[in-house]
Amino acid sequence: xPTAFSDRLNPILVKEVRxxxxxxxxxxxxxxxxxxxxxxxxINLMDLxxxxxxxxxxxxxxxxxxMLCIALLGIVPLTAFFSMGSEWEENTxxxxxxxxxxxxxxxxxxxxxxxxxxTLYFSAFVPLLVMAxxxxxxxxxxxxxxxxxxxxxxxxxxALALALSSLSRIRIVRVLLLCMVAAGGIGLVAAAYEITxxxxxxxxxxxxxxxxxxxxxxxxxxxxxxxxxxxVACERLSHPEENHSTGPRVLVTTIYASLLGFCTYMWFSLGxxxxxxVEPLIMVLFIASLAHVFFVTEREDMTHRVRRSVPANxxxxxxxxxxxxxxxxALLLFGLHVLMASAVLTVGLVRARTRSxxxxxxxxxxxxxxxFAAYLFIYLGVVSWVARKYSARxxxxxIARVAIPVTFVLGILLPAFFSFVVxxxxxxxxxxNPFVMFYNWSKAAGGAGDKVIVAAxxxxxxxxxxxxxxVLEVLRASAENRTRSKATE
Amino acid sequence: MTGALEVRGVTKRxxxxxxxxxxxxxxxxxxxxxxxxxxxxxxxxxxxxxxxLVYPDTGDVLVRGKSVLDDPREVRKMLGFMPDSYxxxxxxxxxxxxxxxxxxxGLRGDARARRVGEVMEFTSLAPxxxxxxxxxxxxxxxRLCLAKTLLHDPPVMILDEPAAGLDPRARVELRELVxxxxxxxxxxxxxxxxxxxxxxxxxxVLVIESGELKASGALADLKRKxxxxxxxxxRTLQGVEATERALLELPGVERVRAxxxxxxxxxxxxxxxxxxxxxxxxxxxxxPIEFTxxxxxxxxxxxxxxxxxxx
Numbered sequence: 001x002p003t004a005f006s007d008r009l010n011p012i013l014v015k016e017v018r019x020x021x022x023x024x025x026x027x028x029x030x031x032x033x034x035x036x037x038x039x040x041x042x043i044n045l046m047d048l049x050x051x052x053x054x055x056x057x058x059x060x061x062x063x064x065x066x067m068l069c070i071a072l073l074g075i076v077p078l079t080a081f082f083s084m085g086s087e088w089e090e091n092t093x094x095x096x097x098x099x100x101x102x103x104x105x106x107x108x109x110x111x112x113x114x115x116x117x118x119t120l121y122f123s124a125f126v127p128l129l130v131m132a133x134x135x136x137x138x139x140x141x142x143x144x145x146x147x148x149x150x151x152x153x154x155x156x157x158x159a160l161a162l163a164l165s166s167l168s169r170i171r172i173v174r175v176l177l178l179c180m181v182a183a184g185g186i187g188l189v190a191a192a193y194e195i196t197x198x199x200x201x202x203x204x205x206x207x208x209x210x211x212x213x214x215x216x217x218x219x220x221x222x223x224x225x226x227x228x229x230x231x232v233a234c235e236r237l238s239h240p241e242e243n244h245s246t247g248p249r250v251l252v253t254t255i256y257a258s259l260l261g262f263c264t265y266m267w268f269s270l271g272x273x274x275x276x277x278v279e280p281l282i283m284v285l286f287i288a289s290l291a292h293v294f295f296v297t298e299r300e301d302m303t304h305r306v307r308r309s310v311p312a313n314x315x316x317x318x319x320x321x322x323x324x325x326x327x328x329x330a331l332l333l334f335g336l337h338v339l340m341a342s343a344v345l346t347v348g349l350v351r352a353r354t355r356s357x358x359x360x361x362x363x364x365x366x367x368x369x370x371x372f373a374a375y376l377f378i379y380l381g382v383v384s385w386v387a388r389k390y391s392a393r394x395x396x397x398x399i400a401r402v403a404i405p406v407t408f409v410l411g412i413l414l415p416a417f418f419s420f421v422v423x424x425x426x427x428x429x430x431x432x433n434p435f436v437m438f439y440n441w442s443k444a445a446g447g448a449g450d451k452v453i454v455a456a457x458x459x460x461x462x463x464x465x466x467x468x469x470x471v472l473e474v475l476r477a478s479a480e481n482r483t484r485s486k487a488t489e
Numbered sequence: 490m491t492g493a494l495e496v497r498g499v500t501k502r503x504x505x506x507x508x509x510x511x512x513x514x515x516x517x518x519x520x521x522x523x524x525x526x527x528x529x530x531x532x533x534x535x536x537x538x539x540x541x542l543v544y545p546d547t548g549d550v551l552v553r554g555k556s557v558l559d560d561p562r563e564v565r566k567m568l569g570f571m572p573d574s575y576x577x578x579x580x581x582x583x584x585x586x587x588x589x590x591x592x593x594x595g596l597r598g599d600a601r602a603r604r605v606g607e608v609m610e611f612t613s614l615a616p617x618x619x620x621x622x623x624x625x626x627x628x629x630x631x632r633l634c635l636a637k638t639l640l641h642d643p644p645v646m647i648l649d650e651p652a653a654g655l656d657p658r659a660r661v662e663l664r665e666l667v668x669x670x671x672x673x674x675x676x677x678x679x680x681x682x683x684x685x686x687x688x689x690x691x692x693x694v695l696v697i698e699s700g701e702l703k704a705s706g707a708l709a710d711l712k713r714k715x716x717x718x719x720x721x722x723x724r725t726l727q728g729v730e731a732t733e734r735a736l737l738e739l740p741g742v743e744r745v746r747a748x749x750x751x752x753x754x755x756x757x758x759x760x761x762x763x764x765x766x767x768x769x770x771x772x773x774x775x776x777p778i779e780f781t782x783x784x785x786x787x788x789x790x791x792x793x794x795x796x797x798x799x800x
Contacts, residue, residue, distance in 0.1 A: 004598070007592075007597045007598055007601075011589055011592035011593045014589065014592065015578070015581070015585070015589040018581065018585050018589075019578060019579070019580040019581050019585075020580075022580040022581070022621075023579075023580040024580075086578070086579075090576050090577060090578060090579065091572070091574040091575065091576035092576030092577070092578060093576070094542055094570075094572050094576065095572070095576050095590070095637070096593065097542060098540055098541060098542065098565050098568070098570055099565070099590065099593035099594055100562075100565075100593060100594055100595045101593045239541075239542075239544075239561075240544065241544045241561075242561075303544075304558050304559075305558070305559075305561065308559055
């Protein structure tokens with residue numbers, strides 16, 4: 001490997017690949033998987049009858065694809081889980097912490113090495129996949145889509161495995177987390193098989209547009225899993241005093257902006273209706289909110305080291321405020337993300353007027369987006385407001401992070417339970433149930449959006465002192481740094 | 490002039506437990522300082538604070554003038570930390586391990602290859618560079634970890650229990666390596682339970698118990714502080730009683746007591762006074778066959794300064 005190129009590589013990636021190639025697990029599993037795949041293919045081939053079935057390729061592909069899924073969605077994430085765990089077990093994490101490597105280098109290095117491992121497994125299956133294609137009956141576009149999907153799913157699953165592995169060093173907890181990774185792998189293999197059944201096995205011509213939509217939504221969830229996994233893992237590996245939030249915040253915002261741009265591009269190129277643009281925007285906002293669950297529950301005050309990193313320039317400090325650690329400041333970042341989605345919707349609607357008519361009124365579409373953002377804001381805002389005083393404690397932060405989705409579910413179930421106790425039947429048509437509300441909206445039947453927006457404003461007022469004190473803390477730190485830099489000069 | 494490592498009023502609590510309580514000390518350039526204390530005394534916490542791994546509740550640590558609070562990254566560049574549980578990777582050779590950490594410290598290209606070669610030479614690991622770490626002895630793993638600590642050529646080194654679990658030969662080799670490092674003007678703070686090792690390695694010692702620094706300074710100064718008078722054992726051909734009688738009449742002699750076949754006494758006069766006492770014993774007709782001033786060893790210093798408190 002040329003030195004200049006080698007120097008640019010992530011050190012963790014280099015180390016992981018070297019260790020994996022030397023390790024028993026890969027050296028046994030890789031040939032084993034390849035040999036079993038070839039064996040299964042041969043058995044399958046003997047059983048095929050081209051004269052009877054014109055789509056021999058599909059029948060041949062089926063077991064091969066399942067094997068590939070087991071390798072990419074089962075073995076690779078498990079390897080990533082053990083790789084992170086080995087840093088605790090082999091007492092090397094402290095050594096990494098005092099080097100120049102930052103948590104994001106460690107996480108991305110391990111993620112990239114999972115990607116390389118997936119590529120190696122993938123390469124073992126390429127001849128068999130080509131053979132399946134040559135046997136006819138397979139749409140190359142659909143097959144490529146499925147393989148890309150499986151490959152990306154492997155990345156997402158590895159990111160989640162890394163995150164789960166970083167959660168605890170207690171052996172019994174790690175065993176439970178390992179079980180979760182294994183169960184998730186089985187679920188993913190089943191899901192990938194289902195999608196492939198829809199897209200490839202039934203033939204591209206019979207694939208409904210609904211199946212494509214579902215596949216695209218699944219891509220969205222994979223992207224969410226990737227963000228969530230990397231964010232959690234980076235956060236868990238950071239020194240409590242370090243700024244472990246600005247990097248993920250900038251990353252999430254960049255990816256969020258890219259997804260918004262992608263949605264807009266797809267929408268323009270496909271020439272969709274106005275309603276079509278709201279749905280992906282809501283999905284992207286929802287994905288980003290998974291990261292916001294972590295941001296809004298951070299400790300409110302900045303640590304000594306973070307205060308020192310605040311820009312001395314007052315204007316830059318204000319611009320940087322949403323990206324600096326702290327729960328209150330994270331609410332500003334959420335507001336920024338909502339504004340970005342609204343801007344994209346505005347552009348979309350301006351374009352939509354020239355393309356289609358008979359859509360829902362613009363105001364209703366804006367209400368739809370605003371109400372969804374309000375829902376997210378209520379759950380993020382209320383729980384993090386309650387937890388703000390205890391946010392310096394790690395345990396309290398994690399309880400708050402779990403409490404946000406739990407509150408979301410309880411918000412749907414409790415009013416229904418109450419109506420069941422009072423009226424004898426559960427009523428899910430209430431303001432705290434976003435699903436029913438959006439269903440009503442999509443039928444142009446209106447909804448409880450006004451109530452939700454009012455509730456969000458109240459939550460905003462509740463959080464206002466927290467946000468203001470967050471901004472003031474940044475300004476104070478900026479002033480301190482200005483004084484310090486003047487003293488140094 | 491500031492020291493290479495300055496610990497200033499550092500305190501660290503874990504809940505109600507005060508792990509480190511207002512500890513201050515300085516390690517000068519080229520100095521080897523031993524850090525001793527019972528288990529749970531706060532040695533490792535103090536060292537981890539110096540290594541930027543633990544954040545102090547109050548106080549600060551300066552490494553060549555850079556604060557662990559304000560410039561942890563700068564501090565890490567100047568500091569080599571070898572934890573008590575030195576971590577190694579399985580399925581990795583010695584060269585791969587060092588090459589990885591050299592990359593992790595930002596060494597690039599030829600500089601990395603050269604530095605890895607240098608530290609392997611220094612720690613005598615070069616002939617074993619293709620050997621897998623899993624097959625190394627504890628002493629070799631400890632050498633490897635020391636080599637890793639040296640990769641970025643830090644002027645200040647913190648070694649937590651580097652001699653733990655080593656056989657006598659490996660300990661001697663470690664001692665030689667530490668002396669060689671001090672010869673390179675590196676400042677070294679090292680902790681150990683093997684007090685005889687510290688006696689031979691260190692210029693001065695820090696004694697810590699229950700998070701408090703009980704004493705610090707050169708070993709000879711500490712001994713002098715703890716025992717201002719010289720303790721001497723004397724045995725003569727004339728027997729215990731005659732020796733006791735003679736000693737009680739000599740100036741500067743105190744606390745005379747029989748001990749086995751001889752007599753133990755304390756003397757305030759220093760080396761000249763002791764010589765005069767020996768001459769006086771001979772003058773009065775006694776024939777000394779043993780006259781041994783009793784040196785305090787580090788173990789006794791340690792036991793005198795600490796109370797074995799657990800926390």
